Amino acid sequence: xxRSLLFIPGxxxxxxxxxxxxxxxxxxxxxxxxxxxxxxxxARTLLHAYFKQFPSAPYETIVRxxxxxxxxxxxxLSMCLSSRVDAIMVPKATKQSLFEFLDILVxxxxxxxISPRVTLIPIIETARAVWEAYEIVQCPxxxxxxxxxxxxxxxxxxxxxxxxxxxxxxxxxxxxxxKAVKIDAIDTPFLDVDQEANLRADAEFSHSIGMNAKACxxxxxxxxxxxxxxxxxxEIRQAQKLLLAEEKAKLEGKGAFSVDGKxxxxxxxxxxxxxxxxxxxxGLIP
Amino acid sequence: xxxxxxxxxxxxxTNLESNDRxxxxxxxxxxxxxxxxxxSDSISSIFDAIxxxxxxxxxxxHHLRDGDGVMNLVxxxxxKRNLKDxxxxxxxxxxxxxxxxxxxxxxxxVKIVTNYVNGPVADAISDGRLRDGIIMDTHGGRPRAIEAxxxxxxxxxxxxxxxxxLGNGSGKEGPSACGALGYAVADLMYAKHTVLVTDHLVxxxxxxxxxxxxxxxxxxxxxxxxxxxxxxxxxxxxxxxxARKIAKDTxxxxxxxxxxxxxxxxxxxxxxxxxxxxxxxxxxxxxxxIQGKFASGGITSFLVQMLEEGLFKDLYDVQCxxxxxxxxxxxxxxxxxxxxxxxxxxxxPNAIIKQLDVVLLSAAEIDLDFHVNVTxxxxxxxxxxxxxxxxxxxxxxxxxxxxxxxKARQSIIQERVRTLTTPGNTIDVVVTERGIAIHPNRKDxxxxxxxxxxxxxxxxxxxxxxxxxxGRPSYPDPSSQVIGVVRHRDGTLLDTLFQRSKVY
Numbered sequence: 044x045x046r047s048l049l050f051i052p053g054x055x056x057x058x059x060x061x062x063x064x065x066x067x068x069x070x071x072x073x074x075x076x077x078x079x080x081x082x083x084x085x086a087r088t089l090l091h092a093y094f095k096q097f098p099s100a101p102y103e104t105i106v107r108x109x110x111x112x113x114x115x116x117x118x119x120l121s122m123c124l125s126s127r128v129d130a131i132m133v134p135k136a137t138k139q140s141l142f143e144f145l146d147i148l149v150x151x152x153x154x155x156x157i158s159p160r161v162t163l164i165p166i167i168e169t170a171r172a173v174w175e176a177y178e179i180v181q182c183p184x185x186x187x188x189x190x191x192x193x194x195x196x197x198x199x200x201x202x203x204x205x206x207x208x209x210x211x212x213x214x215x216x217x218x219x220x221x222k223a224v225k226i227d228a229i230d231t232p233f234l235d236v237d238q239e240a241n242l243r244a245d246a247e248f249s250h251s252i253g254m255n256a257k258a259c260x261x262x263x264x265x266x267x268x269x270x271x272x273x274x275x276x277x278e279i280r281q282a283q284k285l286l287l288a289e290e291k292a293k294l295e296g297k298g299a300f301s302v303d304g305k306x307x308x309x310x311x312x313x314x315x316x317x318x319x320x321x322x323x324x325x326g327l328i329p
Numbered sequence: 330x331x332x333x334x335x336x337x338x339x340x341x342x343t344n345l346e347s348n349d350r351x352x353x354x355x356x357x358x359x360x361x362x363x364x365x366x367x368x369s370d371s372i373s374s375i376f377d378a379i380x381x382x383x384x385x386x387x388x389x390x391h392h393l394r395d396g397d398g399v400m401n402l403v404x405x406x407x408x409k410r411n412l413k414d415x416x417x418x419x420x421x422x423x424x425x426x427x428x429x430x431x432x433x434x435x436x437x438x439v440k441i442v443t444n445y446v447n448g449p450v451a452d453a454i455s456d457g458r459l460r461d462g463i464i465m466d467t468h469g470g471r472p473r474a475i476e477a478x479x480x481x482x483x484x485x486x487x488x489x490x491x492x493x494x495l496g497n498g499s500g501k502e503g504p505s506a507c508g509a510l511g512y513a514v515a516d517l518m519y520a521k522h523t524v525l526v527t528d529h530l531v532x533x534x535x536x537x538x539x540x541x542x543x544x545x546x547x548x549x550x551x552x553x554x555x556x557x558x559x560x561x562x563x564x565x566x567x568x569x570x571x572a573r574k575i576a577k578d579t580x581x582x583x584x585x586x587x588x589x590x591x592x593x594x595x596x597x598x599x600x601x602x603x604x605x606x607x608x609x610x611x612x613x614x615x616x617x618x619i620q621g622k623f624a625s626g627g628i629t630s631f632l633v634q635m636l637e638e639g640l641f642k643d644l645y646d647v648q649c650x651x652x653x654x655x656x657x658x659x660x661x662x663x664x665x666x667x668x669x670x671x672x673x674x675x676x677x678p679n680a681i682i683k684q685l686d687v688v689l690l691s692a693a694e695i696d697l698d699f700h701v702n703v704t705x706x707x708x709x710x711x712x713x714x715x716x717x718x719x720x721x722x723x724x725x726x727x728x729x730x731x732x733x734x735x736k737a738r739q740s741i742i743q744e745r746v747r748t749l750t751t752p753g754n755t756i757d758v759v760v761t762e763r764g765i766a767i768h769p770n771r772k773d774x775x776x777x778x779x780x781x782x783x784x785x786x787x788x789x790x791x792x793x794x795x796x797x798x799x800g801r802p803s804y805p806d807p808s809s810q811v812i813g814v815v816r817h818r819d820g821t822l823l824d825t826l827f828q829r830s831k832v833y
């Protein structure tokens with residue numbers, strides 16, 4: 044279950060070494076945009092050594108690989124498969140490129156005798172990908188989908204604005220596609236690290252339209268994202284109340300029951316169960 | 330001989346130890362205030378008038394920090410006159426005092442008594458070039474030693490940003506205004522001869538920190554220093570995520586311990602993590618509508634902001650760390666000056682640190698006995714000194730060390746600190762980014778923290794965590810050449826300083 048996914052440059056030993064203390068639900072070790080071409084091999088070597096030295100982590104391990112150069116992509120992929128990586132983030136995904144990538148992944152796993160464990164997180168960052176979002180999320184092994192607003196704006200030929208109006212439709216399409224197949228809808232990172240209030244407002248808006256997680260680029264953003272994307276204590280109390288009422292109704296043999304004067308139906312109970320499950324995973328309740 | 334901490338105290342410092350409480354109520358030397366103040370326009374004329382001769386002890390304060398020009402003016406005169414065997418007793422030494430190195434090499438200066446030293450002078454001493462060695466005091470121990478007569482000062486040269494015709498001095502005004510002058514007061518009162526060195530004369534001074542009745546001479550020079558050396562503060566918290574995490578956990582810890590309550594008192598430092606703690610503390614106090622009684626020590630713009638916002642009733646300032654603090658000291662009646670003796674003298678029953686609820690300190694090394702080193706690095710190079718570290722740790726109700734678990738690929742926690750600055754029995758808590766260790770003596774704190782979400786772990790477990798990442802370091806054996814001694818605030822000796830290991 045993800046709320047926060049923190050990007051860390053794969054060639055920054057200090058950040059890599061401290062990745063376990065930032066409290067992010069997932070760390071995205073970046074081999075792509077954050078790493079200069081001449082440093083890609085060094086970054087890969089560093090990550091490989093780090094994963095080998097520390098074979099477990101208190102977060103989900105994701106690697107954003109390079110896909111625009113096939114030889115670099117194969118080396119990135121090979122490193123991911125030979126270490127503790129949980130998910131591979133695939134940049135500039137389209138329906139065609141993602142399915143082709145899946146074929147390569149499966150072939151490589153097969154040749155290495157590795158069971159298919161790694162999941163995929165495609166990045167929707169082109170107009171075409173937005174349009175194909177529902178087909179992209181149906182690719183096997185996709186566990187979440189990230190909206191990449193910066194590259195998308197470049198592709199659309201429009202500037203990014205403080206209002207975020209230009210990404211309202213893409214955000215909504217990504218949410219609808221992800222939720223249709225019950226995977227994570229991951230919002231684009233907020234880039235101005237100093238503007239904590241604006242990050243909060245941005246995260247609250249994306250949460251309100253259905254995003255359930257947000258990528259971030261600085262460890263200081265993780266706490267705010269967790270505050271926004273975690274259930275509140277009032278929500279937790281209400282969910283616990285609903286489940287208690289459900290238990291009581293079962294004991295009394297009642298099919299339908301109400302709480303605080305409102306009828307409780309199946310979707311409400313499912314939401315309550317899900318909310319408490321998340322609260323437990325995130326340490327909000329014992 | 331070995332002291333109670335198992336540290337060897339070696340010649341020539343074995344006879345230095347003193348803890349004579351009969352000297353705790355000293356009287357000001359009788360000659361003070363009997364003669365009119367003499368004004369001059371050159372340091373040289375003061376050397377003639379006193380006269381200053383080889384073998385004398387000269388003292389200085391460090392309120393101009395790395396912008397100080399006064400000590401260098403005096404050093405220049407010592408060099409011109411080819412004086413020898415001088416003892417210097419500045420409250421701190423900074424990189425700007427690099428000219429002292431050649432005087433050390435010429436044996437014009439042969440001994441130094443100070444509370445803090447870094448830069449080229451520290452390196453020269455670390456290499457064993459200071460003939461008779463260095464005594465490292467604390468900010469509270471220095472005025473105690475001066476008042477007790479253990480540190481006898483022949484002449485105090487006190488940089489003073491503004492002086493009036495009577496010979497009163499202040500740090501509030503003038504082109505080199507540096508704020509509070511707390512570290513100058515013991516020297517002013519107890520030196521055999523006191524010289525104020527200024528670059529700004531005015532007709533009157535309201536409430537001068539330095540009273541003319543203790544002043545013998547005033548020298549007007551073109552400039553006493555560079556105000557840029559008083560580091561201008563930032564009001565923005567660091568973006569270093571490690572420091573911010575440590576700060577967040579520290580404030581949560583303080584809250585869980587019930588330390589952040591109406592009327593509490595606190596002292597923090599001026600480093601990145603300390604400022605991050607001040608930032609988080611401010612947020613917590615705002616959110617919970619808590620007003621503290623006071624913050625003390627070296628004052629930063631962060632603390633000024635908190636005072637002006639009403640988060641603290643008062644600031645007790647022994648030294649301004651930046652120009653915002655200087656402004657506040659000048660303008661705000663709740664921003665009070667303190668002498669070093671009023672701040673931290675262990676024999677002063679009213680020292681402000683005796684009222685401290687909590688102090689937040691840093692560390693260069695911590696060992697498994699909670700001993701802290703802020704004097705040298707792991708190879709014995711002098712990098713600072715106690716300042717008020719050992720003083721506040723000894724007196725505050727709760728002493729918290731905030732530090733990265735690892736710096737520069739080395740564990741901050743060691744099996745044994747290279748140099749003992751602050752004894753472990755005065756340290757209560759160590760907060761790192763990978764967990765919080767509580768001194769086993771503080772079972773009361775451990776009890777209060779049971780059931781909280783804070784990651785409380787034994788110190789040796791934190792050490793193991795660090796070593797798992799860094800590997801176990803191998804250090805060269807220390808040299809056997811003694812270069813000085815660390816003196817505790819009460820006059821007892823804490824540790825011997827040895828020449829640094831030759832791997833640089």
